[in-house]
Amino acid sequence: MEKPVIILGATGIAHPALEIFNSNDVVVYGFLDEDENLHGTEINTVSVLGNPEDDGFLKLVGKKAEAFVAVDDVKYRKFLVKLLNERRKVQPINAIHQTAYISTDAVIGHGNFINAKVTVGTGVEIGQHCILNTGAIIDHKAKLGDFVQVGAGSIINSEVTIGEGAFIGSGVTIVSGVTIGKNARVGAGSVVISSVGDNETVFGNPAAKIKS
The missing domain is CATH 2.160.10.10 (Hexapeptide repeat proteins)
Incomplete structure (x- = not known):
């Protein structure tokens, strides 16, 4: 995979997802999470950049980056998948x-x-x-x-x-x-x-x- 990955979510399975991409030599560009308290923090040197609904970051998905939804809660996971489908016309990749x-x-x-x-x-x-x-x-x-x-x-x-x-x-x-x-x-x-x-x-x- 040539494109870096943006991980939506910064808790739960997000850290293991980062480890999975690292294990496959895939670059993770950053995390997006709705919790503003996490913005600016890092997970294993990778930054939590901002909110998943921020078009400034979402616009990177598709042409410049892939996306992976790392959210345990099914309802919110479905919401983020729909967001990627509708706004960016992409499907999240597998980890x-x-x-x-x-x-x-x-x-x-x-x-x-x-x-x-x-x-x-x-x-x-x-x-x-x-x-x-x-x-x-x-x-x-x-x-x-x-x-x-x-x-x-x-x-x-x-x-x-x-x-x-x-x-x-x-x-x-x-x-x-x-x-x-x-x-x-x-x-x-x-x-x-x-x-x-x-x-x-x-x-x-x-x-x-x-x-x-």
């Missing part, structure tokens, strides 16, 4: 750590964060703007929708389907063939042996629905 294993026939969309030691198996389909934290395993023929988050060390077994916006905590195991609905949440350490509906929250071993 893939060089120690991640991606099968040659996996299909991966735009704007994904794939951290160190993640394994993406054969025939896997990953949507756009997902976050796969350290050591997550996505086994063969699993399908992840857009804006899915998978916690560190979680195991998504073969032919699992995870709907858009779902959150899978750290250390979760989802057995083969299970479906996780849109915007569902699976608590850390859970073992999921049956399908989870849209907007449901489950926790435990075996995972059971938590009543709201």
Whole structure:
């Protein structure tokens, strides 16, 4: 990649994203964050320049720089992706750590964060703007929708389907063939042996629905 990258967001996965780009010898131009208290500070010698909605910085995206959205909150992540799509007519790039294993026939969309030691198996389909934290395993023929988050060390077994916006905590195991609905949440350490509906929250071993 010849163009430098501007990272939108300066907390959460922003620092690991910087490390990923560094590991791939990609220059990070700077960070943009809505928190004015962070403006002028540095993350590993890279400056937080200003606000993501500032056209003075956004105009660099496209011709002079690529963009990556490093925001954990799904709602705000969607907002920033839409901002880049509409104002700059670009899609965020992927941030893939060089120690991640991606099968040659996996299909991966735009704007994904794939951290160190993640394994993406054969025939896997990953949507756009997902976050796969350290050591997550996505086994063969699993399908992840857009804006899915998978916690560190979680195991998504073969032919699992995870709907858009779902959150899978750290250390979760989802057995083969299970479906996780849109915007569902699976608590850390859970073992999921049956399908989870849209907007449901489950926790435990075996995972059971938590009543709201």
